[in-house]
Amino acid sequence: GAVVSQHPSRVICKSGTSVKIECRSLDFQATTMFWYRQFPKQSLMLMATSNEGSKATYEQGVEKDKFLINHASLTLSTLTVTSAHPEDSSFYICSVGASGGVADTQYFGPGTRLTVL
Amino acid sequence: GESVGLHLPTLSVQEGDNSIINCAYSNSASDYFIWYKQESGKGPQFIIDIRSNMDKRQGQRVTVLLNKTVKHLSLQIAATQPGDSAVYFCADNLTGGGNKLTFGTGTQLKVEL
Numbered sequence: 001g002a003v004v005s006q007h008p009s010r011v012i013c014k015s016g017t018s019v020k021i022e023c024r025s026l027d028f029q030a031t032t033m034f035w036y037r038q039f040p041k042q043s044l045m046l047m048a049t050s051n052e053g054s055k056a057t058y059e060q061g062v063e064k065d066k067f068l069i070n071h072a073s074l075t076l077s078t079l080t081v082t083s084a085h086p087e088d089s090s091f092y093i094c095s096v097g098a099s100g101g102v103a104d105t106q107y108f109g110p111g112t113r114l115t116v117l
Numbered sequence: 118g119e120s121v122g123l124h125l126p127t128l129s130v131q132e133g134d135n136s137i138i139n140c141a142y143s144n145s146a147s148d149y150f151i152w153y154k155q156e157s158g159k160g161p162q163f164i165i166d167i168r169s170n171m172d173k174r175q176g177q178r179v180t181v182l183l184n185k186t187v188k189h190l191s192l193q194i195a196a197t198q199p200g201d202s203a204v205y206f207c208a209d210n211l212t213g214g215g216n217k218l219t220f221g222t223g224t225q226l227k228v229e230l
Contacts, residue, residue, distance in 0.1 A: 001163055043206060043220045093160050103149035103210035106218055108160035
């Protein structure tokens, strides 16, 4: 499967600051990447679908102006949490997968632990 | 809306025993199913998948069974080892659905020595 990295692995920031998380597909040209968040002892919740060269598609209830997604190349998607608040503290995970058509699997990055003080 | 749920939140097994983790899904149009393993503080790791034109698929020490009649999915782990301790998620996908996965709530597998 695809190898996916994320940076940073964990970040602590002050309330009101912005944090950028990078997701890289190391061996797979990903036209589509996905961003999830996961609270402790809960399942993964899809936040948005990141499409290379176009705007991301956000799930219902996810603020696009707060969670900025940029997918400028086939190997890199970034998630920026703007004006972070303590309630944004979570585990953010990206994945890469097929761009549509036949349903297929997704391969996940190691995740980024965000703590907002 | 669609839901993918698990019957048991925690499963404890003795080392060497077989484990069975169950999952129910609600969307009869789902045609692709995946099992992931997630260790603490890490991202989900792909274990095995199955498409709806199959009812059984085997991997190394793992078997996935799909019963489309009752919309039920199971993961069997043979000779469970301490390294199998993790949370296991089932997820389903739908052709034409933008390759978006819907995850179940997860089952914590604990392997007792």
